[in-house]
Amino acid sequence: MNYDIADESLTNKGVKRIKWASDFMPVLKSIKEKYEKEKPLKGIFIAACLHVTTETANLMRTLKAGGAEVALCASNPLSTQDDVAAALAKEFEIPVFAKHGADRDTYYSHINSALNSGHDITMDDGADLVSTLHNEYKSELDKVIGGTEETTTGVIRLRAMAKDGVLGYPVIAVNDSMTKYLFDNRYGTGQSTIDGILRATNYLISGSNFVVFGFGWCGKGVAKRASGMGARVIVVETDPIRALEAVMEGYDVMPKRKAAEIGNVFITVTGDKWIITGEEMEKMKNNVIIGNSGHFNVEIKLEDLEEMSVSKEEVRENVTQYKLKSGRSINLLGGGRLVNLSCAEGHPAIVMDMSFADQANAAVYLTREADKMEKKVYTLPPEIDREIALLKLKTMGIEIDELTEEQKKYLNSWGEGT
Numbered sequence: 001m002n003y004d005i006a007d008e009s010l011t012n013k014g015v016k017r018i019k020w021a022s023d024f025m026p027v028l029k030s031i032k033e034k035y036e037k038e039k040p041l042k043g044i045f046i047a048a049c050l051h052v053t054t055e056t057a058n059l060m061r062t063l064k065a066g067g068a069e070v071a072l073c074a075s076n077p078l079s080t081q082d083d084v085a086a087a088l089a090k091e092f093e094i095p096v097f098a099k100h101g102a103d104r105d106t107y108y109s110h111i112n113s114a115l116n117s118g119h120d121i122t123m124d125d126g127a128d129l130v131s132t133l134h135n136e137y138k139s140e141l142d143k144v145i146g147g148t149e150e151t152t153t154g155v156i157r158l159r160a161m162a163k164d165g166v167l168g169y170p171v172i173a174v175n176d177s178m179t180k181y182l183f184d185n186r187y188g189t190g191q192s193t194i195d196g197i198l199r200a201t202n203y204l205i206s207g208s209n210f211v212v213f214g215f216g217w218c219g220k221g222v223a224k225r226a227s228g229m230g231a232r233v234i235v236v237e238t239d240p241i242r243a244l245e246a247v248m249e250g251y252d253v254m255p256k257r258k259a260a261e262i263g264n265v266f267i268t269v270t271g272d273k274w275i276i277t278g279e280e281m282e283k284m285k286n287n288v289i290i291g292n293s294g295h296f297n298v299e300i301k302l303e304d305l306e307e308m309s310v311s312k313e314e315v316r317e318n319v320t321q322y323k324l325k326s327g328r329s330i331n332l333l334g335g336g337r338l339v340n341l342s343c344a345e346g347h348p349a350i351v352m353d354m355s356f357a358d359q360a361n362a363a364v365y366l367t368r369e370a371d372k373m374e375k376k377v378y379t380l381p382p383e384i385d386r387e388i389a390l391l392k393l394k395t396m397g398i399e400i401d402e403l404t405e406e407q408k409k410y411l412n413s414w415g416e417g418t
């Protein structure tokens with residue numbers, strides 16, 4: 001079995017942490033038990049490009065239990081947990097190509113290694129695997145059954161490919177399932193972003209001016225958690241509806257040129273590029289903290305920061321302090337990469353339970369339905385969302401009411417009025 005990992009001696013630590021996460025993923029566990037019996041993925045090779053975390057490890061084990069062969073590479077050079085990679089390769093016999101801190105060439109060579117292992121289905125987070133397949137393996141596109149995509153930024157890239165007529169096979173936007181974005185993006189990113197900031201800096205959020213760029217599903221979560229810890233939250237948006245939502249939540253909303261002057265902590269989570277540039281950094285107070293929780297490391301314009309600085313130093317693990325020509329300092333978290341994954345462990349298993357139940361369902365759905373699907377981006381049917389939500393509630397010991405026949409009839413009719 002081929003694999004490329006950093007350190008085999010971390011295997012035991014990885015096994016323990018993967019099992020720990022598994023205990024908080026009861027929905028995925030029940031899917032695994034079902035797949036073990038039914039083998040719905042028998043004969044299917046899945047090339048996966050996901051953050052190599054304990055939760056992903058449990059997804060890989062579920063797919064394998066369902067009969068699939070899998071190969072895993074990282075979807076970000078800084079999110080790989082080397083102990084998890086070691087455990088997957090050495091204990092669970094899953095080919096993994098991932099090393100924490102891999103340079104760009106190694107990162108892409110790992111993507112190629114995963115693709116070369118096989119790819120009836122692609123499972124992506126950010127669409128780097130899919131774009132490599134489309135650029136470098138064009139002749140193989142027809143053989144791919146379909147793909148799944150985990151995050152907002154990946155879905156945006158794939159929809160752009162479909163619009164340009166270059167998407168080679170159908171893809172399911174797992175991100176767009178309600179049991180994914182309403183929970184993973186909001187509560188997962190909300191908590192784990194704060195976790196990343198705290199682990200890296202030990203900063204007191206309370207009393208700070210905390211600037212959130214982007215009030216989407218992730219931004220809403222980050223703002224809520226920062227506010228809950230006593231920060232004065234400032235939201236920067238370009239969408240008037242989202243800006244209005246932030247105002248109604250009680251946050252200050254202002255353009256970034258103003259927010260730059262008063263913030264203590266700045267977190268970008270827009271999925272867009274060049275949100276914090278030299279122009280804003282010039283205005284910032286001394287010793288501010290800046291970080292990004294959006295998918296790619298393009299939200300903070302690092303070129304500008306490098307250019308404005310006379311020196312930089314790793315002052316704590318995952319904190320680079322830039323000394324500016326003006327004499328002020330800016331502290332950059334996790335090199336501008338996803339702060340929750342580079343400075344902490346990513347989302348808690350409890351929330352990834354649903355995202356990865358969606359992923360497992362999407363893979364099986366493709367094996368059944370892909371021949372009827374076009375080369376477009378699809379969402380999973382709402383029944384699957386409902387089923388996962390019900391299962392999650394059940395594992396939490398929570399019951400809900402059911403509509404009566406009369407209520408169902410009423411809700412589907414127009415006859416009854418005042």
Ligand SMILES: NC(=O)c1ccc[n+]([C@@H]2O[C@H](COP(=O)([O-])OP(=O)(O)OC[C@H]3O[C@@H](n4cnc5c(N)ncnc54)[C@H](O)[C@@H]3O)[C@@H](O)[C@H]2O)c1
Pocket residue numbers: 151152153154181184185189213214215216217218219236237238239242269270271272275293294295296338339340347
């Ligand atoms: N850190 C994580 O673990 C994690 C988890 C899920 C998603 N993501 C990533 O986070 C990013 C955001 O995802 P989301 O689901 O919240 O997306 P979203 O589309 O719901 O929200 C993005 C928001 O950013 C705003 N925006 C865009 N350009 C802007 C600009 N120039 N200035 C200010 N605001 C701007 C948009 O108006 C929108 O409201 C994506 O890159 C996504 O892939 C990260």
